[in-house]
Amino acid sequence: xxxxxxxxxxxxxxxxxxxxxxxxxxxxxxxxxxxxxxxxxxxxxxxxxxxxxxxxxxxxxxxxxxxxxxxxxxxxxxxxxxxxxxxxxxxxxxxxxxxxxxxxxxxxxxxxxxxxxxxxxxxxxxxxxxxxxxxxxxxxxxxxxxxxxxxxxxxxxxxxxxxxxxxxxxxxxxxxxxxxxxxxxxxxxxxxxxxxxxxxxxxxxxxxxxxxxxxxxxxxxxxxxxxxxxxxxxxxxxxxxxxxxxxxxxxxxxxxxxxxxxxxxxxxxxxxxxxxxxxxxxxxxxxxxxxxxxxxxxxxxxxxxxxxxxxxxxxxxxxxxxxxxxxxxxxxxxxxxxxxxxxxxxxxxxxxxxxxxxxx
Amino acid sequence: xxxxxxxxxxxxxxxxxxxxxxxxxxxxxxxxxxxxxxxxxxxxxxxxxxxxxxxxxxxxxxxxxxxxxxxxxxxxxxxxxxxxxxxxxxxxxxxxxxxxxxxxxxxxxxxxxxxxxxxxxxxxxxxxxxxxxxxxxxxxxxxxxxxxxxxxxxxxxxxxxxxxxxxxxxxxxxxxxxxxxxxxxxxxxxxxxxxxxxxxxxxxxxxxxxxxxxxxxxxxxxxxxxxxxxxxxxxxxxxxxxxxxxxxxxxxxxxxxxxxxxxxxxxxxxxxxxxxxxxxxxxxxxxxxxxxxxxxxxxxxxxxxxx
Numbered sequence: 001x002x003x004x005x006x007x008x009x010x011x012x013x014x015x016x017x018x019x020x021x022x023x024x025x026x027x028x029x030x031x032x033x034x035x036x037x038x039x040x041x042x043x044x045x046x047x048x049x050x051x052x053x054x055x056x057x058x059x060x061x062x063x064x065x066x067x068x069x070x071x072x073x074x075x076x077x078x079x080x081x082x083x084x085x086x087x088x089x090x091x092x093x094x095x096x097x098x099x100x101x102x103x104x105x106x107x108x109x110x111x112x113x114x115x116x117x118x119x120x121x122x123x124x125x126x127x128x129x130x131x132x133x134x135x136x137x138x139x140x141x142x143x144x145x146x147x148x149x150x151x152x153x154x155x156x157x158x159x160x161x162x163x164x165x166x167x168x169x170x171x172x173x174x175x176x177x178x179x180x181x182x183x184x185x186x187x188x189x190x191x192x193x194x195x196x197x198x199x200x201x202x203x204x205x206x207x208x209x210x211x212x213x214x215x216x217x218x219x220x221x222x223x224x225x226x227x228x229x230x231x232x233x234x235x236x237x238x239x240x241x242x243x244x245x246x247x248x249x250x251x252x253x254x255x256x257x258x259x260x261x262x263x264x265x266x267x268x269x270x271x272x273x274x275x276x277x278x279x280x281x282x283x284x285x286x287x288x289x290x291x292x293x294x295x296x297x298x299x300x301x302x303x304x305x306x307x308x309x310x311x312x313x314x315x316x317x318x319x320x321x322x323x324x325x326x327x328x329x330x331x332x333x334x335x336x337x338x339x340x341x342x343x344x345x346x347x348x349x350x351x352x353x354x355x356x357x358x359x360x
Numbered sequence: 361x362x363x364x365x366x367x368x369x370x371x372x373x374x375x376x377x378x379x380x381x382x383x384x385x386x387x388x389x390x391x392x393x394x395x396x397x398x399x400x401x402x403x404x405x406x407x408x409x410x411x412x413x414x415x416x417x418x419x420x421x422x423x424x425x426x427x428x429x430x431x432x433x434x435x436x437x438x439x440x441x442x443x444x445x446x447x448x449x450x451x452x453x454x455x456x457x458x459x460x461x462x463x464x465x466x467x468x469x470x471x472x473x474x475x476x477x478x479x480x481x482x483x484x485x486x487x488x489x490x491x492x493x494x495x496x497x498x499x500x501x502x503x504x505x506x507x508x509x510x511x512x513x514x515x516x517x518x519x520x521x522x523x524x525x526x527x528x529x530x531x532x533x534x535x536x537x538x539x540x541x542x543x544x545x546x547x548x549x550x551x552x553x554x555x556x557x558x559x560x561x562x563x564x565x566x567x568x569x570x571x572x573x574x575x576x577x578x579x580x581x582x583x584x585x586x587x588x589x590x591x592x593x594x595x596x597x598x599x600x601x602x603x604x605x606x607x608x609x610x611x612x613x614x615x616x617x618x619x620x621x622x623x624x625x626x627x628x629x630x631x632x633x634x635x636x637x638x639x640x641x642x643x644x645x646x647x648x649x650x651x652x653x654x655x656x657x658x659x660x661x662x663x664x665x666x667x
Binding site: 012112117359360 | 420422423441442443446448449450452454456457458459460461465468470471472473474509512513516
């Protein structure tokens with residue numbers, strides 16, 4: 001098995017080198033950016049509250065605090081950080097597609113599949129060995145990059161434990177590994193089916209783009225809602241109750257929470273009516289001003305018998321349902337499990353297909 | 361092992377029964393019946409598109425037959441692929457080597473894929489040909505790459521060797537070397553080889569049996585010596601005594617239309633058919649003439665010319 005793993009990596013020398021270089025660059029860049037942020041030594045709580053618009057107001061920050069915060073955000077909003085974030089987001093897909101597409105397709109394109117398939121009794125075992133070799137390479141590399149991204153996340157959000165926060169959840173930590181595996185096995189299946197590397201790469205890019213794009217939406221509508229809890233009202237909301245118009249803003253957003261869905265409430269009960277209709281029915285009374293035709297001046301105000309002044313109405317309001325950061329690991333396990341299941345399914349499809357297809 | 365796995369001690373190294381393969385509307389193999397005896401070196405000859413490669417690919421379980429079946433050393437490769445492939449050494453049409461791997465890596469890979477692969481045997485074969493084991497495969501010449509493919513096939517110590525036009529891209533010297541290595545191995549191991557080619561002269565000295573495939577059908581299947589003994593060539597329509605016409609084709613130099621005749625068994629046996637009934641001279645047919653005659657018959661024209 002060791003020989004086959006080594007020979008598979010040697011056979012895919014370009015892909016191996018590219019994957020190693022990419023992952024190491026991503027890890028080094030993440031650690032570099034984290035170091036830049038950490039070296040600013042932003043005092044805990046300094047400006048973070050104001051910037052994020054939650055938590056206790058930081059009133060009258062000191063000049064030192066303000067300067068440190070400015071430097072901190074200059075780094076965290078800078079081009080370098082942007083590039084690192086993009087790289088971390090794309091890394092598992094690049095790595096998976098780069099190694100997955102040619103794994104079988106290149107053999108078919110270059111005419112080497114008949115050589116191997118004539119030697120091996122079971123093509124499934126042959127492909128399994130190759131997929132295992134690819135997985136053995138990319139798993140530790142992506143894990144290194146993912147953990148480096150965790151370090152970067154910790155530095156980006158001082159005071160927040162990256163393993164108790166859903167900020168940039170999908171593009172760091174072990175999730176990177178599982179996304180990479182899903183991309184790898186999915187692309188192997190496509191490459192086995194198509195037998196051509198470039199079409200497999202293009203199709204895999206489209207599939208990965210769609211899968212990643214719809215991932216959160218899909219989970220938020222299927223498996224996550226039962227795990228979400230109603231966001232508790234914040235005692236720190238500055239708008240709440242000032243004019244009593246709407247309850248927006250009553251529920252504070254926390255960067256460590258995972259927003260799953262919103263539910264509309266009215267009078268403390270779930271409500272699924274139409275907002276526009278409700279507001280039309282309860283719109284504020286407009287004062288009617290009478291104008292004296294001779295002088296052209298207002299002479300009085302008539303108030304009709306509407307539903308009452310708006311400032312006495314509590315309208316419908318949305319309540320966020322969230323998963324708190326302290327449930328980070330269960331959610332990681334859940335999403336990783338789904339990705340792993342998808343990966344195994346794709347791998348199984350590839351194994352079935354390689355047994356059926358022609359080697360040319 | 362399943363019930364369909366046959367007895368490997370049978371007399372046929374390879375047997376096809378009513379084997380048919382279609383690619384959409386194109387018929388590649390049309391109810392082919394074929395028996396390759398154990399220990400023979402058989403030339404599978406035919407023009408491009410005759411079905412040679414398809415026949416070998418069916419034997420390798422790369423293609424599924426539409427009808428009929430094939431048995432390699434008594435095993436149906438489509439039903440028992442692993443069992444069948446253990447008995448077969450295969451050299452594909454194009455020298456298929458992994459560019460990034462060294463020669464030695466190829467042997468290591470073969471060893472890891474095929475449990476019975478004899479790495480030392482294959483290594484010795486390559487060393488005899490002075491092919492450096494540490495050389496990268498993409499820097500090998502065409503002849504060396506073909507020899508590597510052959511060494512990998514021979515290293516399996518398979519009972520049956522299937523070689524799909526391995527000589528097509530080789531220069532004459534490399535062809536001769538390849539044939540020599542193949543014959544040495546087959547003779548020393550007592551294995552069976554099926555060598556497909558559309559270059560008749562290449563297989564003439566190497567093979568002891570001839571199978572001509574044209575249009576997906578077997579046109580001739582007999583020992584090589586018999587193929588030459590039972591055929592005559594004339595440039596006239598008058599047949600040798602007791603002979604039947606096979607096909608006509610353009611002779612060497614393009615000057616004359618030649619006709620290939622098949623002698624009746626008794627005529628072939630007593631050497632009676634030295635001249636046609638009409639008096640024109642009948643020549644002994646070369647292997648190439650025999651092949652050309654049958655392929656012309658298959659095409660139904662006289663313009664066929666093989667190399």
